[in-house]
Amino acid sequence: MTTDSTIANAKMVAPAAPPRRQLMDQLLPAGSLGAVTHWLPTQWPRIGGRKLAMLPADAFELPAYKQHYVAGGRIAIYAAGCGFDHANSAATGLVGLARRLMAAVHKLSTTTQTDLRMRLEELNKDHYAALTTSADGYPCSDLGFDTWMMQHILPRRLPLAGSPVAIGDRCLIVRLPAGMTPREFDKQLAYRMRNARLNSWLETPDGRRHCEYLGIAPAQLARGTVYGFNEALRRSDGEEIYFFRPKSFDADRLLRLAETIVYRYVTTPPTLRRTISWRSRAQGTRSDFRPPAP
Template sequence: MTQSVRTPSAPNPRRLTPRRLKDPFSPAAVREWAPTQWPEIGGPSLSLEPDKRFKSAAFRQLYRPGERIAVYVPGCRGLRVAVGQALHIGAWKISTSQIEARGIEPRLQALGRDRYAACYRRAGRIVEDEGFDEWVLSTLPPELVVSPSAPIVLHGRGIEVILPTTLSAVTFDRSLRHALADAEMGSWASSPAGLEHCAWFGLSPSRFRRLTRYDMCGSARLSKAEEIYLFKPHLQAQRLVRVIENVVLAHVLPGPLPHRKPRARPAYSPPATGSSAVKAQLVM
């Protein structure tokens, strides 16, 4: 039996050619439109509708307000130039901070000192890009909506979350990163879609698997920068709000609750406004 050999078809030149959105000297992160189906935080099935479960008797019975934490979106010139303009999409860090413990401003300064995500591997060598020494907070659009009675307060440059007493800040951070994993840049660059996109534009995928070189008392330690996401704050911030809400709901209401008569407990009332301590950190 003769086995036929399939000749690969030539690439479609229209598919390989991005459409220019900005002039070559624009400071915008996205200066060309690329024909790529980008991932979105929360995945394609994420609902943007307000969630009624926060007002349910089950949630009010089980939720007790505990530690306050902030979710914020910092960026820097290095991410915009070395990453965003090369990939043709914005890339931002999405992080959490225990506001009372350290606050937001010290975290931004630490990111700059460490030059977070400045490095990557190329041909067996470590390359360090410029522009990762000064980080700023992204503003969030004013039209964001929180689900009724959700323990979340929106600020101009961050999202305040009142965690349940049974959910630690460390566990919340880990759960949030897992929920955002669809759009984590390093993993996406190694996926079939990411490899194909990089091949279209002659980019090395390793350039987008970012590293941080930490000074450990005279020796250097390279760590993966796993909190960089393909994310557009002004277009996708509502998705971030819903992802945060889902993390809280999944912890308080992890599955179908057994049928039982609720015990008499004082009902939780969500905060109408953020605390002054939080506002001092998030409103700049």
């Protein structure tokens, strides 16, 4: 993650929004408060890609796994959403973005905190993902991104027998193998979900085609966060906003991804493991938040 010590005042040029086209079908009745009310001919990305590799049903009972797995620390995978401040009708948060995009999006990440409400306090304090680009091309902050809430993750299938992943309360609980750090697991998971990351998708042909269909410039949908460090500020790309439905087959895919990460770590010899990590620039000076290119 790259960063910036100040909020730039320079104008960021967004492509002109084409006229809105007629929607093809309505999914929910008129007046419904659901975030996604209409159907569009867009092929949404799915975490893990369209062909998600599946583990054998007895993967965690095989000698190749059981003989090498040693339980380590516990982390939680969570899905968060936000919106609808009763005191301000304009503060719609992530649900407002979902309505404009007409797609289900959530914040997906991991935490070592056992009380998820502590993570919510941090997200609300930072107004995570509030930063975007206005219609005239300037950085701006949307309202409602201080009402984050954890969502239930409800896979339709159970974890595999002997799995180190369990379905918890508003999270998936992962018992990491000894030697695997929470940071490493987090980056492994993000790597496998990268195709469904909102900001990246907006720069693809499918993303641009969808925005053109809606008549919205992609820059107005990209997300970022401004972080404060006493009197200094930095802005960062909102890399943890994904296309994800926590009560659908997407939850099954998330469960399988988590199981696969642990299984492959345990069954791969240490000398052959491919470590996915990164240089921490979270408190540096460069910015990585930018709108999609015109």
